Amino acid sequence: MKLGFLTACFPDRSLEEIAAWAASCGYEALEVAAWPDLGDRPYTATHLKAETFTPGEAERVTELFATHNLTLSSLAYYDNNLHPDPTERSAVNQHVLACLDAAALTGCPTVGTFVGRDPGKSVAQNMREAEAVFAPLVDRAGELGVKLVIENCVMEGWHPDGYPGNLAYSPELWEWIFSLGLYLNFDPSHLVWMGIDPVAAVRPYVDHVAHVQAKDIETFPELRNRYGYPGKAVGRTDPWDVGWWRYRVPGLGEVDWRRLIDVLYEGGYDGVMSVEHEDPVWGGTEERVRTGLRIAHRTLRPLIVM
Template sequence: MKLGVFLVLFGGRKLEEALDFVASRGLKAVEIGTGGYPGNAHCNPDLLLENETALKEFKHAVESRGLIISALSCHGNALHPQKQIAQGFHDAFVKTVQLAEKLEVPVVNTFSGLPGDHEDAKYPNWPVAPWPNDFQEVLKWQWENKVIPYWKEWGQFAADRQVKIGLELHGGFSVHTPATLLRLREAAGEVIGANLDPSHMWWQGIDPVQAVQILGRENAIHHFHAKDTTIDPVNVNRHGVTDMQEYSQMMDRAWQFRTVGYGHDIKTWADIISALRLVGYDYAVSIEHEDGLMSVEEGFTKAVQNLQQVLIEEPLGDMWWV
């Protein structure tokens, strides 16, 4: 496995400065934002797709520092019911896949998207209860008319370019659990896999080790985010896990994101890493830092220190003791 970072964390620094910093901390991989919610501070597909010299310079900047690009990320909602919004996210995805092909980056990370509840809806609708039955009807309409058709078409677009799609299992989108990921994968093909982030499993009540095993048995983990979550034992009883308070309301929220090791102990993270190795995942472990109690640099540094204790890096050898 290769320890990496989602480079948008250092969006305030120039590309070369950010790459120097992460390389100096011993990392081997970077995940780079190309548009959508993560922005494109370090990588503008419009420029790189049109300028071969700029493309070569960009690739050299990464490789000359002993790094790989584990994924290009353009998280967005290409299924948004407002067509202008959806088109912007869709265009970012298409250009990101085209750029990934040119850079020989094997994975593009994004969200599945979330439609509205009918053709003329204005806002996305996230059904999370089976009753009243209206929610079942909405869910059926979304998947049959929007989610599956979109990803069948654009999943094939990516597959034709030897690019895999890593969908982040995130609340508020159609694909947010192992089951919904596998449902879409069955319909749209093996190009669809997970960008698995344990932090979003914990707040939904899903054990990340089990999520790794469920998805790993289907070879459905394309990329991995390293981020932690803590659940407040008092506030969760007041607000539930679907707490709608802003993330800044840290004293009152039911749960919040933490840097690795500050929501769950190192043994738990060792179990997650071991489960990844068990199912054959041997790719990037990409740090994503959204900890409201720590600065960017401190949160990142502590995540690196904690993960370096448990990361399994060397190739598997023979079982000499057997």
């Protein structure tokens, strides 16, 4: 297993700058942000332009990673593949295809995205639509030898009432996405606030995990007693402000990383564990983000066999 991080936490830095810093801090891999450059969207970045990616650019990226002895673990494009607007949905689906092509050019093994959801339709209706939407994406991934991975993020901010906006938030739904030919980008933090033990949840499915994101979470049960699991309902001006939990870097939250990594090893996982830095305490400035990544490295490095 190798330790890396998702580059989206450095939206204003070049991939060259990020790679040099990552290697200097002892990281071994990068999950590269590949969102289209559509403006200032939180937790997104464009460190690889998949829609215009060429063999020449692939050679440049490959040489960059070789120079710093880094592994390119995944291309990250997490958006709503079931967007209710047909034009927007098509654009998202097409960008996933572009990411798959770019991954194949670089030898990157995975591309990460969301299932998503049309919030105006039932879960059952969304599942039927997803089966049609993802069929050509999975077929293309198979042709290229790339695995299409789905993160189990709840994406509650995509639903007007804070309900799950990405249909991959539970083991029940994981079994469904596996039946479509998709794999899991496993992030334990999302399971904790849903009331699911991440260690017990992932144990039966490690052979379907093609990538792992390392993010921690801090919960405040006394506030959950006021808001309930969906979070704030009155005066929720920010759709992401649930009011009773927040993400943290590994080591500053409630995930038992020792047990979790042991279960991954036991199940045969030998890929990359990629820190996804969305910690509001260690965010806000680039130096604080760097400190957060150092904390994550200090927490996880002793648990990962080199």
